Amino acid sequence: MAEFNKVVIFGVGLIGGSFALGLRAAGAVEEVVGFGRSPKSLQQALDLGVIDRAGINPAHELSDADLVLLATPVGQMPEIMARIVPYLGPETVVTDGGSTKGDVVAAARAAFGERIGQFVPAHPIAGAENSGAAAARADLYRERKVVLTPLPENSVLNVAKVRSAWEWCGAQIYELTPAEHDRVFAAVSHLPHLLSFALVHDLAVRENKELFFTFAASGFRDFTRIAASHPEMWRDICLANKDALLLELDSYRAQLDELHQALAAGDGRRLEEIFDTARTARRDWAEGKR
Amino acid sequence: MAEFNKVVIFGVGLIGGSFALGLRAAGAVEEVVGFGRSPKSLQQALDLGVIDRAGINPAHELSDADLVLLATPVGQMPEIMARIVPYLGPETVVTDGGSTKGDVVAAARAAFGERIGQFVPAHPIAGAENSGAAAARADLYRERKVVLTPLPENSVLNVAKVRSAWEWCGAQIYELTPAEHDRVFAAVSHLPHLLSFALVHDLAVRENKELFFTFAASGFRDFTRIAASHPEMWRDICLANKDALLLELDSYRAQLDELHQALAAGDGRRLEEIFDTARTARRDWAEGKR
Numbered sequence: 001m002a003e004f005n006k007v008v009i010f011g012v013g014l015i016g017g018s019f020a021l022g023l024r025a026a027g028a029v030e031e032v033v034g035f036g037r038s039p040k041s042l043q044q045a046l047d048l049g050v051i052d053r054a055g056i057n058p059a060h061e062l063s064d065a066d067l068v069l070l071a072t073p074v075g076q077m078p079e080i081m082a083r084i085v086p087y088l089g090p091e092t093v094v095t096d097g098g099s100t101k102g103d104v105v106a107a108a109r110a111a112f113g114e115r116i117g118q119f120v121p122a123h124p125i126a127g128a129e130n131s132g133a134a135a136a137r138a139d140l141y142r143e144r145k146v147v148l149t150p151l152p153e154n155s156v157l158n159v160a161k162v163r164s165a166w167e168w169c170g171a172q173i174y175e176l177t178p179a180e181h182d183r184v185f186a187a188v189s190h191l192p193h194l195l196s197f198a199l200v201h202d203l204a205v206r207e208n209k210e211l212f213f214t215f216a217a218s219g220f221r222d223f224t225r226i227a228a229s230h231p232e233m234w235r236d237i238c239l240a241n242k243d244a245l246l247l248e249l250d251s252y253r254a255q256l257d258e259l260h261q262a263l264a265a266g267d268g269r270r271l272e273e274i275f276d277t278a279r280t281a282r283r284d285w286a287e288g289k290r
Numbered sequence: 291m292a293e294f295n296k297v298v299i300f301g302v303g304l305i306g307g308s309f310a311l312g313l314r315a316a317g318a319v320e321e322v323v324g325f326g327r328s329p330k331s332l333q334q335a336l337d338l339g340v341i342d343r344a345g346i347n348p349a350h351e352l353s354d355a356d357l358v359l360l361a362t363p364v365g366q367m368p369e370i371m372a373r374i375v376p377y378l379g380p381e382t383v384v385t386d387g388g389s390t391k392g393d394v395v396a397a398a399r400a401a402f403g404e405r406i407g408q409f410v411p412a413h414p415i416a417g418a419e420n421s422g423a424a425a426a427r428a429d430l431y432r433e434r435k436v437v438l439t440p441l442p443e444n445s446v447l448n449v450a451k452v453r454s455a456w457e458w459c460g461a462q463i464y465e466l467t468p469a470e471h472d473r474v475f476a477a478v479s480h481l482p483h484l485l486s487f488a489l490v491h492d493l494a495v496r497e498n499k500e501l502f503f504t505f506a507a508s509g510f511r512d513f514t515r516i517a518a519s520h521p522e523m524w525r526d527i528c529l530a531n532k533d534a535l536l537l538e539l540d541s542y543r544a545q546l547d548e549l550h551q552a553l554a555a556g557d558g559r560r561l562e563e564i565f566d567t568a569r570t571a572r573r574d575w576a577e578g579k580r
Contacts, residue, residue: 125507145505180501187493188506192513194549195485197568202545203477204571211470213575215435216478217415219519223482225512227572231565235558242553249550253543255492259484260539263532268525275521278487281494282517285503 003164004029004066008055010080012036012045015097015124016071017136020050022169025138033061037076045133062087067165070096074104075236081111081119094119095162099185100240101149101178117153120162121178122146123185124171142170149178179244186244191252193234194245196227293454294319294356298345300370302326302335305387305414306361307426310340312459315428323351327366335423352377357455360386364394365526371401371409384409385452389475390530391439391468407443410452411468412436413475414461432460439468469534476534481542483524484535486517 007023009016012034023029034051035058036042042054055061062068062084070077077096088094094112098104101121108119125145146166150159163173176184203212216224238245262270297313299306302324313319324341325348326332332344345351352358352374360367367386378384384402388394391411398409415435436456440449453463466474493502528535552560 125505145507147505174504184502184505187502188510192489192509195489195546196513197565198545198549199482199485199542200568200572201564202542204567209571212474212477213571213578214464215415215437215474216575217435219482219516220478221576222512222515223486224572226509227565227568228576229509229565229569231562231569234565235562238553238561239556239558242556246550246553249546249553252489252492253546253550255488256485256539256543256546259488260536260543263528263536263539266529266532268529271528272521272525274491275487275517275519275524277494278490278517279519279521281499281503282490282514285506286511286518288503 002028002030003168006031006033006061006065006067007165008033008035008058008061008065008068009051010035010068010070010084011072011076012041012051012133012136013071014131014133014135014140015126016069017045017048017050017133018126018138018140019069019071019097019124019165019169020045021136021138022141023165024049026168026170028165028168033065035061037072041133045136048133048136050133050136058084059087062092063089065089065092067161068092068094070094070098073233073236074098074100074240077104078107078111081108085111085113085115088115088118092118093158093161095122095165097122097124099123099189099237101181102244103240105149105151105178116151117155117158119151120154120159121149121151122162122166123149123181124166139170141166144171145174146171147174147176147181149176149181151178182241182244183247186241186248190237190241190245191248193226193229194238194249195252196224197229197234200224200227292318292320293458296321296323296351296355296357297455298323298325298348298351298355298358299341300325300358300360300374301362301366302331302341302423302426303361304421304423304425304430305416306359307335307338307340307423308416308428308430309359309361309387309414309455309459310335311426311428312431313455314339316458316460318455318458323355325351327362331423335426338423338426340423340426348374349377352382353379355379355382357451358382358384360384360388363523363526364388364390364530367394368397368401371398375401375403375405378405378408382408383448383451385412385455387412387414389413389479389527391471392534393530395439395441395468406441407445407448409441410444410448411439411441412452412456413439413471414456429460431456434461435464436461437464437466437471439466439471441468472531472534473537476531476538480527480531480535481538483516483519484528484539485542486514487519487524490514490517 033055035055323345
């Protein structure tokens with residue numbers, strides 16, 4: 001008997017599809033039901049064996065579901081939450097895969113009301129270059145990090161259920177508060193994306209941009225890889241995490257001001273100090289990753 | 291009979307060593323003589339067949355040299371130039387591999403005086419993670435770009451000689467003025483390095499830095515790869531190209547101010563516009579590279 005009798009997934013793309021495949025590969029789920037806005041994606045998820053059935057009416061699928069994953073863009077979550085809450089069984093736990101947490105929690109509080117204890121927010125750290133059900137892989141989360149941001153209203157049992165599902169997928173589980181989560185990801189993910197977009201944009205609007213791009217090499221390539229990310233998705237992430245991102249952007253601008261000052265003054269010692277501290281930290285980080 | 295009878299290289303590390311190996315592999319040089327500050331590096335270059343001989347006294351090696359490459363850090367070039375100019379033969383052409391050009395040209399004008407026509411500045415765009423003679427490869431410059439920044443005093447013949455040497459190494463040759471070169475590389479190389487160092491430094495000095503580094507993932511990894519670059523070398527590059535780099539830094543700070551404003555105002559349309567322009571330009575660039 002599998003740990004989860006029935007798992008319902010909203011959004012059968014890379015994130016939701018890989019969650020389904022991971023649970024299935026581990027033998028941790030009996031039945032996976034998928035919902036999605038696009039019939040084509042649902043059909044693809046069926047054809048690829050990502051889901052067992054495409055759901056038709058949430059009202060018929062949720063009362064006996066053990067676990068519901070919201071794996072749609074964050075912007076669609078408030079509407080889906082409002083649609084599903086009335087039909088959740090008393091034991092059903094809902095989680096999400098959104099990359100910002102403060103806004104998702106606010107939407108969940110509005111939609112779940114007194115049932116907010118049934119919603120355990122989460123963020124799987126598994127970006128990938130491809131998207132869609134066809135890109136889903138059973139091992140996407142293997143040895144990847146998943147951050148749970150439990151709410152005070154969550155029971156230990158409900159948090160354990162979500163933790164267990166991600167562990168079946170092979171993930172390493174961490175817990176942060178939603179605010180900690182958003183501050184951390186503003187710094188290590190959202191800000192770098194903003195900075196990378198900014199650099200390429202600054203060049204792209206120049207009349208003689210070809211001259212610049214002609215000589216861009218491997219350093220530029222690495223630095224700007226994330227500037228090829230999806231504009232709409234990153235607009236939404238930036239807006240959703242606006243407050244934390246503005247704080248990080250302010251901190252970074254102060255850092256650039258200091259570098260500007262050191263450079264203008266020809267203060268090589270300070271420049272080298274900053275570069276050296278950065279290199280040491282970057283190396284320590286990279287070695288810890290291995 | 292090879293095109294170059296004798297090539298003299300100052301600095302037998304990755305840049306100078308690969309130049310020597312490239313010319314030798316192409317059969318374009320009879321004899322390569324190496325000079326270096328470290329006897330150990332010279333011995334290594336000899337053992338690896340990068341050079342034929344280690345030079346002892348520049349006074350004895352330069353009058354019959356066809357080509358001299360200065361492949362040391364830029365900071366050492368003024369001293370080397372002053373030492374070699376008195377001994378150059380009338381046909382000897384000197385070039386360099388420095389990654390900034392305005393400062394190298396200024397040093398060359400001071401050292402070469404009326405013989406400045408014999409100095410043809412160049413910048414091979416071939417960064418690599420490793421350094422030293424042991425990292426040298428005959429194919430390092432194959433299909434890589436080399437920028438010549440000829441001076442008005444250079445004869446067509448002297449420029450052609452330097453161009454030909456790099457072509458033997460398999461490189462694609464471009465020509466810019468020294469000022470154009472420095473502006474372009476400030477934008478596509480020096481600024482990204484500064485920005486990447488700045489991001490890591492901003493995190494590295496926080497008391498709770500471990501929390502941040504724990505959740506840094508692939509986007510952070512790519513963005514900060516160049517923050518593992520050599521601090522002393524990058525201090526020198528930044529100082530050498532200070533004026534152009536400050537201009538680029540100002541332009542970038544203005545770009546960040548605009549993003550800050552759009553974000554603070556919740557102007558999703560402007561954010562998406564900027565991200566979209568950047569993504570399109572990044573994609574076009576990456577496709578052009580293929």
